[in-house]
Amino acid sequence: MTKEMNFQVTRWVIFVVIAIAVTTPLILDRQGMLHGTSRLSESDILDWGAFVKKLREPGQGPGSELVKHVWEALPAPVRAAVPADAKKVNQGAFADALNDVLDKKGFYDPIAWKDRPLAPDAQEVLAKKEEDRSPTEVRLVNRRALEAAFPREVRRIHLLPTYSSDVVKGLYDAIDALPPRSPVLFSFDFDPGSEAELVPQARSMLTQCFRKNLRVVAITLYSVNSPPLMNEIVQEIAKNPEFATTIVEGKDYVVLSYNPGGAAAIINMAQDFYMTFPADHNGKPAKGQAATDGIATLKNFPVVITLSAGNLPDTWIGIGQDRYKFKLGLGCTAVMATDYYPRLPAGQLVGLVGGLGGAYQYECLVNTPGSATQRMLPQSIIHPLIILLVVIGNVMFFLEKRKK
Amino acid sequence: MLFFKRTFPLLVAFGMGTAFCLQYFIPHPLSDKASEHASNWINIVVGVSLLLGLGNLAHVHWTKFKKQGAGWGYSLILLTTLWWTIVLGFWKGIDNPGEAGFWIYDNVVRPCSSTMFSMLGFFIASAAFRAFRARNLESTLLLCAAVIIMLGQTPVGYMISEHVPSLSNWILKVPNAAAKRAIIFGVALGVISTSLRIIFGIERSYLGGGRD
Numbered sequence: 001m002t003k004e005m006n007f008q009v010t011r012w013v014i015f016v017v018i019a020i021a022v023t024t025p026l027i028l029d030r031q032g033m034l035h036g037t038s039r040l041s042e043s044d045i046l047d048w049g050a051f052v053k054k055l056r057e058p059g060q061g062p063g064s065e066l067v068k069h070v071w072e073a074l075p076a077p078v079r080a081a082v083p084a085d086a087k088k089v090n091q092g093a094f095a096d097a098l099n100d101v102l103d104k105k106g107f108y109d110p111i112a113w114k115d116r117p118l119a120p121d122a123q124e125v126l127a128k129k130e131e132d133r134s135p136t137e138v139r140l141v142n143r144r145a146l147e148a149a150f151p152r153e154v155r156r157i158h159l160l161p162t163y164s165s166d167v168v169k170g171l172y173d174a175i176d177a178l179p180p181r182s183p184v185l186f187s188f189d190f191d192p193g194s195e196a197e198l199v200p201q202a203r204s205m206l207t208q209c210f211r212k213n214l215r216v217v218a219i220t221l222y223s224v225n226s227p228p229l230m231n232e233i234v235q236e237i238a239k240n241p242e243f244a245t246t247i248v249e250g251k252d253y254v255v256l257s258y259n260p261g262g263a264a265a266i267i268n269m270a271q272d273f274y275m276t277f278p279a280d281h282n283g284k285p286a287k288g289q290a291a292t293d294g295i296a297t298l299k300n301f302p303v304v305i306t307l308s309a310g311n312l313p314d315t316w317i318g319i320g321q322d323r324y325k326f327k328l329g330l331g332c333t334a335v336m337a338t339d340y341y342p343r344l345p346a347g348q349l350v351g352l353v354g355g356l357g358g359a360y361q362y363e364c365l366v367n368t369p370g371s372a373t374q375r376m377l378p379q380s381i382i383h384p385l386i387i388l389l390v391v392i393g394n395v396m397f398f399l400e401k402r403k404k
Numbered sequence: 405m406l407f408f409k410r411t412f413p414l415l416v417a418f419g420m421g422t423a424f425c426l427q428y429f430i431p432h433p434l435s436d437k438a439s440e441h442a443s444n445w446i447n448i449v450v451g452v453s454l455l456l457g458l459g460n461l462a463h464v465h466w467t468k469f470k471k472q473g474a475g476w477g478y479s480l481i482l483l484t485t486l487w488w489t490i491v492l493g494f495w496k497g498i499d500n501p502g503e504a505g506f507w508i509y510d511n512v513v514r515p516c517s518s519t520m521f522s523m524l525g526f527f528i529a530s531a532a533f534r535a536f537r538a539r540n541l542e543s544t545l546l547l548c549a550a551v552i553i554m555l556g557q558t559p560v561g562y563m564i565s566e567h568v569p570s571l572s573n574w575i576l577k578v579p580n581a582a583a584k585r586a587i588i589f590g591v592a593l594g595v596i597s598t599s600l601r602i603i604f605g606i607e608r609s610y611l612g613g614g615r616d
Contacts, residue, residue: 160559163566165573193517225517228509231500260454264446271440281500334557335524341581342588357557380560386529387551390536394547397537 037157038136038143040099042091044155046367051153052086061246066149069112073101102142103135116148116241119156151242151368152211158369160376164361167344171329171351172208172365174303180213183294185301187316188230189222190309194333198307199233200359200372201331205305206237208366215291216253217301219277221265221312227258231281254291255281262312263319269298270324299324303350307331313340317348331358414605421603462486549575 045051058067071079078097083089101107108118110126118126122144125137133141147156155162164172175184186205190198209216218234220226234255238247247253256277259265268276273295274287286292294300304326306316313330321328327350330340334355343349353362356379359372424442427435465479473479489508492498498505538544555561556572601607 161562163559163562163569165569167573167577191517192514193521195514195518196521225509225513228498228500228506229514259447260450261443261447262450264443264450267439267443268447271436271443338576338580339584341576342585344577345581355557360559376559380558382529383554383558384560386532387554389529389533390547390551393533393536394538 038102038140040095040102040143040146040154042095044157045091045095045153046155047153048089048091049086051150052082052089054150054153056082056084063116063149063242066112066116069109070101070146070149073104073107074098075100098146102139102146104142105130105138107142108145113145113148118144118148156367156369158373160360160373160380162364164365167341167352167354168358168361169351169365170344170349171205171305171331171353172362174327174329174350175205175208175212175214178212178214178302181215182303183215183217183292183301184209185298185304186216186218186230186234187304187306187308187312188218188220188226188233189306189312190229190333191223191225192229194309195229196375197333197355197359198309198331199229200356200370200375201353201362202233202307203237203370204359204362204366204368204372205307205331206234207240207242207368210237210240210243210247210252211366213252215293217292217295218253218255220258221260221262222258222308222310224258227255227281231255249291250280250284251290254286254289256286257281263315266298266315266320270320271297273297273300299326301326303327303329305329305331308336309333317343321348329353334358410608410611413611414608417610418603418605421599425599425603458486549579 054067055071058064058071074097078094081090082094117123118141122141125133125141128137143157147154178184186202188202206216216234218230220230234253235249237243238249238253249255257279259276261268261276265276273292274285277286280286280289298304298320304316304320306313306328308316308330309332313332313336316328316330320326328348329351330343330349331353332340332355334357337352337354337358340349340352344352353359356372356375360376363370363372420442424439427439462483465482467473468479469476469483489505492504492508496504498509500506501510532550536543536547536550538547552561552568552575553572555564556569556575561568561572598607602610
């Protein structure tokens, strides 16, 4: 094989592989694949106890009308058979009864679900005329409606497998173990350059905190470009229809500002939090707001999370965690993640969420597929593609070597 | 003059360096207070250095523009955008949507930063294609580790086998962490030795000016 032929072969192989990578997401019948999985299984109810309790006692909070709607859609004998003790519920039979409900056309009511928009794939089906919808499409819409009514209890289906590593779960568990109203400090130490990786992480973590009724305090030590981004993410999650009017600025969260001090800012926060961050983004004093109630110094935060694109995690560990002994969680870009693995067994980090892969795993844990899940599909094609290119490169290398 | 140019900075470095090394190990409120005061000084120095940097940047580019040096057009763009960003930031606000500074952030800073970062993906893909060659045992090991990590970072690895993400995680948690720990120790020892050299006046390059 001449050198020119080698070049030609490589060029064509690369062209074909790139063409496959680009067209695969277009060819994949996403909806068709989702329709096949929209049937509810026992394991799709993530927390049977909370699910049954919520069905029996919907209360008056946001989404309670939807829960009542689901309860009333169940046949009377099924309702009567639901025991008060969730442990005694026949999970298989109950899942079957729910599947029967999900197969019916009238379950989804656009008026009842007006404040809880369904996932985009269900919206696509809803755009069709009712008589044109196939039975599997009806079930998909109903399944999405059930997920919207029970965002924490019913698993949200998507194309990719759900899994998470212990490294990511460490941070999830640290937040999950906090009692309600505990303050969590988020340091948004990145700018728009890294938002593709770090914003999905931030969204999932904030969703978890708001669901747990924790108080969020947001700061940044990174750059002058960070405060608008920080403000946008926190406001976006706080105004999510799932939380409706329950999450209020000043009571449940406060967005502070930027301090360029780095290590000095961390030391100052440990002495007097309000000296370092005196006001929120609206210019309102940080002290005296319900979200900062009981916070005097950095030591009052049981968990601190730094979402970082630079070298600030080293400062947070060396100057902050080592000295003041709070639980520190790190969300960082994929290229940074390998640097911080030694910090985990040392106890300096409780968890590490690295890049888009980590963000996807966190979305799986929070049961809220978002942009990381969306971006994992092309990522799942590109990574094997790069491996294939590396293999081709090696084959060519060996062919050339043998020829010599 | 030599006292203020050389001896005094050396004394300050020695005094502050020694004091704040000791401060770290003294768990007393007075010691904490001293650290807090020093942190305030750092904040002031950082703030002033930002202003100094801004002034220096403007001066360099203004001079270049005035002398019509090579690439003076870029200097003009820099000065114009710098001036308008500052003016609009102070005048119309920057933090909230609808404010002029926020518009600049959303329509200029954000797409430019994202584009710059996106380029990294292409460089990494190209570098991976060229660098991962099974030339010898070490490079073959590196190649195998890279393949496992790449698969483990996406759900494709999990689809192949649930052991792929576990193996990827093990590589990161054991061999990677061991190597990184050794690097951290090495860097820490280097930082300690350089700090001691500065504190004791052996390393004087931070004073500037070359030889006395």
